[in-house]
Amino acid sequence: MKSFENFDKNESQNTIEVPESINPDKSATGKTYVKITAEDIERIEEFWDILDPIYWTIDIYSSYEEYLNSAKDFTLEQRYLNAISWYFMEVNNGGHFQFFDNSTGIVWEDALNGLKEFGMEELADNFKKIVELFGGKIPFDREERWEAMDKMSENFEELLDKADSVVYDLYDYDYAFEMKYIKEHPDKFVFEGYYNKIV
Template sequence: MSMSVEQFLSLSDAEQLQTIKDLNDIGQEDIIIDVLTGVGIDNLSAPLLGELGRAYNNNDKPEEAIKVFKAIDKKYRDAVWHYRYAYSYGSIVSSNREAYTSENMQQMLALVDSGVQLATKEGRNDIREYCLEVKDMCRLEIDFEKCEVDYPDLCLNYSKYIAEKKKKREGVPRQRTITVEEILATDDMWTINEPAYWTINIYGSYDDYLESAKGFTVEQRYLNAICWYFAEVNNGGHHQFFYNSTGIVWEDALVGLRLFKMDILADNLQSVIDYFGGSVPFDRAERWTILQDWENEAKLFDFLDVKDDVVYEYDGKFEDVFVHEHPELFVFDGTYTVSE
């Protein structure tokens, strides 16, 4: 998809804004940046500036986003503005692993604090949660004892937010029986994987991960890893897969792809692992450090783009073949917990 500045300017104001919002929603940040900077920042309305800043954030250019958000007149600085602006600073803090006392961290916390207050007044619970997610993104660098003194209301809201997240994770029990007959009758591997998806813990240590998978066959564990791999790479590429908690399943995904005879995908993932030295830490913080070191190499993203395309082009069938050939390995009869 492409759009010229001339095409954009031929639209009405309402059409311009909706078009840019739609492009942001489908991840076309480069088009947005090219068009809106072509129009000129001084010629953009406050809503369009907000969408441009959002595009810069989503395109991993928080410094550019900050410049845009600063250009928005104070009377338009609502809860959404505070969230997006805070996200810019949060991205910088998280990428650089900056200390609590850093200027960027303090800017982020102040913006989140104000954003939560405004979102509460505006009745925007979704924006309120987004603001708190920015704080959560920088959790490893935050001195919570100091933060409670500096931002007491914010920390109280954050504690409630964490408690609610924990409650949602605890969820509600679901009884399920998956038979050989059901497995043979479906091509929906996500349905077959559902008990493992909700049960296997990818958010703690690797020991936690293995312990939570004990109630499943190793083949079910591999299927779950492959499902996570597809979901993350198709959403944000291999970089997102390793950056997020899902990176903990990389080895099971690789072994599973090989076992399921998905050799092209297995070779593709193996080449990514080899690029990072032949192994990737299961610990998320250690993966962040590696990714940050490699992100300074311009060729990294060119390399990953090629590897991402291999997954994007996969039309899905080999995992179905293996599961249908060995249905007895994927049966389930028990209870698992589904988040609310």
């Protein structure tokens, strides 16, 4: 899987490691502090400078309740940004099958809503066709998702392959859609706080 570490990105100038000796919040020792203002967003050119705290904070590996709880400090649009990022990373690497097979499938609904919100209508329509194969609702739980996939018709993977091709044809992986939306709605992507960054 293409992971966050594989992406070239410039660290935001306002991202710092907080030493314990000057850290006012002792529970935040060893965490990364960042403040991203609307003014910063106007200047930021790197997509990952916006996504970084969201990516490292939102839990996609536990229950759906824990997923939502881990996202509580972010706006809905930040949650959507994270979800569509996972969607494109997974589909680009191993197709829709990999997206659903892995823990990332927990973000399917936010990914679909994010594609719509960020103006990627053709990609949203393509993804919606897959959701319809599941009867309109995909399990958030990974094992339940596996069971649902096992019950699919014989041509399920063929249909996923067709959906993969649509994504490959329509999406350039340059984050242009996402950055356009972020720049048009900077107030929805501000953030200040600590987060656990694994390096």
